[in-house]
Amino acid sequence: MDAHEVQLASYPGGVMEARNFRVNTVPVPELSDGQVMVRLRRLGLNAGLANRIGGPDTAYGPGINPGDVPASDGVVEIVESRSEAFKPGDLAVRKSPWRSIDIAAEGELRRIPAPEAGVALEAHLTVLGHTGFTAYTGMMRFGGVRAEDTVYVSGAAGGVGSCAVQFAKAVGATVIGSTGSAQKVRLLNALGTDAAFNHHDGAALDLLREAAPDGIDLFYDNVGGEQLEAALEALRFGGRVVVCGAASQYGKGSERRGPSNYLRMIYQQLTLRGFDVTSNEDLRQEFETDVASWLRAGKIRSVHTLVGGFGQIPEAFASLLAGGNSGRMIVDCDS
Numbered sequence: 001m002d003a004h005e006v007q008l009a010s011y012p013g014g015v016m017e018a019r020n021f022r023v024n025t026v027p028v029p030e031l032s033d034g035q036v037m038v039r040l041r042r043l044g045l046n047a048g049l050a051n052r053i054g055g056p057d058t059a060y061g062p063g064i065n066p067g068d069v070p071a072s073d074g075v076v077e078i079v080e081s082r083s084e085a086f087k088p089g090d091l092a093v094r095k096s097p098w099r100s101i102d103i104a105a106e107g108e109l110r111r112i113p114a115p116e117a118g119v120a121l122e123a124h125l126t127v128l129g130h131t132g133f134t135a136y137t138g139m140m141r142f143g144g145v146r147a148e149d150t151v152y153v154s155g156a157a158g159g160v161g162s163c164a165v166q167f168a169k170a171v172g173a174t175v176i177g178s179t180g181s182a183q184k185v186r187l188l189n190a191l192g193t194d195a196a197f198n199h200h201d202g203a204a205l206d207l208l209r210e211a212a213p214d215g216i217d218l219f220y221d222n223v224g225g226e227q228l229e230a231a232l233e234a235l236r237f238g239g240r241v242v243v244c245g246a247a248s249q250y251g252k253g254s255e256r257r258g259p260s261n262y263l264r265m266i267y268q269q270l271t272l273r274g275f276d277v278t279s280n281e282d283l284r285q286e287f288e289t290d291v292a293s294w295l296r297a298g299k300i301r302s303v304h305t306l307v308g309g310f311g312q313i314p315e316a317f318a319s320l321l322a323g324g325n326s327g328r329m330i331v332d333c334d335s
């Protein structure tokens with residue numbers, strides 16, 4: 001049997017493009033005991049993966065070089081099994097190589113439990129998945145979000161950002177979101193943000209001051225750069241910053257820029273805390289319980305852009321980096 005896989009073909013010359021990848025046909029190896037054959041049904045794409053292309057190994061995975069097959073979280077269906085734990089037809093979430101059919105060890109799979117079977121497959125890659133778990137860990141554990149907080153989320157209409165916004169609203173906080181287009185501002189309004197702005201409409205600090213005239217208590221940052229500087233100005237005394245990501249700085253190498261106004265941390269007694277979601281597995285049970293109950297109560301929903309066809313992965317990834325997604329960028333590999 002053959003499968004399709006997406007390999008990195010070349011390093012991007014600045015901006016990542018679809019032609020930096022190629023799609024190959026490869027044979028599927030034989031199954032051994034304890035393994036299953038899986039078919040990729042939905043693949044979630046992560047902006048942070050671009051940071052590993054030509055870069056060093058990180059906690060999220062090894063550096064990615066030409067010839068390598070990237071991996072990100074996907075929903076898979078078991079099609080053949082030599083495992084006691086899984087039978088054909090079972091669904092699971094897996095950190096999946098960008099390969100249409102693959103062999104997986106049973107220990108790599110996180111079963112999608114039966115009570116959630118009615119939940120759309122995409123939700124296992126958004127609010128219930130890796131982006132949701134990242135947002136929950138950053139917002140709850142490191143941000144310590146409270147109902148009385150005014151929270152600012154950058155990259156708010158993205159995969160992690162749209163979860164962060166909804167979780168902060170679910171605990172009753174006042175939430176401001178920034179994003180990169182008028183259409184995504186409308187999405188943020190629909191998600192219940194108290195104010196939302198397009199960061200292309202002016203200087204980040206002016207836009208933030210207009211949205212939050214009395215300042216903010218907590219900044220959940222996905223983007224870095226100018227928006228981090230603006231937030232440091234707008235944070236009230238004792239305010240907190242959670243550094244989740246810095247999408248505006250990826251691919252910039254030695255041109256990366258930190259905040260020039262970080263001395264505000266001294267005068268305003270601010271806390272700036274970075275985190276890596278992979279070190280927080282002890283929070284998963286609490287995350288699943290809270291998010292499932294918010295979903296049942298209709299307080300949150302899966303926000304995603306669905307792109308059709310396994311062969312569209314390179315285009316979808318380049319589009320994600322250019323801001324072409326609302327919510328999580330997901331490839332529907334069934335179509």
Ligand SMILES: NC(=O)c1ccc[n+]([C@@H]2O[C@H](COP(=O)([O-])OP(=O)(O)OC[C@H]3O[C@@H](n4cnc5c(N)ncnc54)[C@H](OP(=O)(O)O)[C@@H]3O)[C@@H](O)[C@H]2O)c1
Pocket residue numbers: 045046047048049131134155156157158159160161178179180181184199222223243244245246247248249275276277278320321322323324325327328329
């Ligand atoms: N700490 C962790 O453990 C952890 C885990 C997972 C992800 N992350 C990080 O979380 C962040 C969000 O990840 P994601 O996968 O959900 O991606 P995403 O937010 O869906 O996509 C990236 C978004 O960043 C925005 N962006 C890109 N360049 C920008 C720029 N120059 N200025 C302002 N905004 C820019 C774009 O949104 P707009 O069009 O709205 O501007 C783009 O859609 C990333 O930084 C990622 O590295 C961290």
